[in-house]
Amino acid sequence: MNKIFEIPLYTYARNPDQDAVAPIRHKVIVIGAGPIGLATAIDLAQQGVEVVVLDENDKVSFGSRAICFSQRTLDIADRLGCAEPLVRKGVLWDTGKVFFDTRQIYEFNLQPEQGYANPAFINLQQYHLEQILVDRLRALQAEGAPIDIRGRNRVEAIGTHEDHVTLEVETPEGPYNIEADWLIACDGAHSPARRMLGLDFDGRVFEDNFLIADVVMEADFPSERWFWFDPPFNRGQSALLHKQPDNVWRIDLQLGWDIDKEREKRPENVIPRLKEMLGEDVEFDLEWVSIYTFQCRRMERFRYGRVLFAGDSAHQVSPFGARGANSGVQDSDNLCWKLKLVIDGKAPDYLLDSYSHERVQAADENIACSSRSTDFITPKSQMSRLLRDAVLDLGEHYEFARPLVNSGRLSTPCTYAGSSLNSADALNGPDITRPGAACPDAPLGAAFLLPKLAGKFTLLTIDADAPDTLEEDGVQATRLALSVKDDPTLALKRRYLGDATSAVYLIRPDQHVAARRDTYEENAFRQAIRRATGKE
Structure with missing residues (x-):
């Protein structure tokens, strides 16, 4: 058994808040030191926002849990200062293969085009991700960043008020009370914070059960995603195989409906x-075994006054497609820059409503994709199964049928189409960089584009003139001037210009497009900044 599960990373230590006569007020409190809570705390601390993380545990998660992390998540991790160790430790992959019975139906490449700093996906056990995030948090603490993490601090009660939130916290030395201007609940699918506030999920719970097994073995399988429909070793069901670091392999086996979960998890039945x-x-050797059922659900909204929800506490999807943890990291990415502007008085309170609006849209997109995958993987009738199997047979021989094969549509960033923060599109440019879209990367000589767009408003000009800075109502956008001549691969032209000869983009701090035009027009971009900060 990997001993990383047993090592306390943020051991309980008494803090001054426990000895205060009156509850101490903090700027932001995050509940949960899983990947989403840690990413949120790191993001805020890097922006100078004081943040306290509370978790009832003091170690990494037991078992690999989330293992597939997308390019978009790695791009965000790069801004948080920890992409390099994630990629170094992770298993890089971009190829998936789909099998029906014993036959390979087809394979796909998730990144057929070059010109990105990060790979399409890495496989990495969640406990390694949490370890790397805690290491980054500790490095920020050493640099004097305003961030604190408290292990074995379990939140027992939450009180909401117009201008703050109160919390009752239990520790090994007894309870204490604490306050926050803002509370972010990242405490997982069974979210105690959600329960304390009397909130719930809406959506579907599917009947099928799946066995997850982390297996330690020496094997010659390539670093690819292998998915089977109706394999001979799990007849009538499905299976999935993924390679992880340290000779650990993730195996998912569909088990069906009415099962004894505790019995199925016993080694004498798993082996x-x-x-x-x-x-x-x-x-x-077995490292970890679990049983799960598909759930595709979300909260009605992700903001309730001074309390915000992110990750699994706000939404759940089935694991096929790697849309759970990746979506949670994007929740955090969407939220933190907005909260910083509101705290600094540079944006109205409404901007945080846009967090809920945009990420509910993303959750609905993920739930729809996840539900369709689940319906294809687990047909609910004989007719559905016959249709599914016919699609698989056709997919082996005909290209047109392969997009209909659904073994899990893999995570992609949401385009916030229709967001109130977007300005009208005034460039006949590529669809992938329309307002609301996440910026794709592009090579710039020996460097890449996305790190230059991180954490601030940017005026990206491509073969166009604009001022070096543009400030509107306390919010400043800094120019990044590029030319298609900077990229002999023409990736910049394909992804940002299309048929246009010049372009000017307003890029949000989370690297989503707020506005674009073919040339710089001062009034239009001033208005775009106001819209992107919730002032119009």
């Missing part, structure tokens, strides 16, 4: 299933 898949002669 024969795995031997049937891997072969009787393959030697392996």
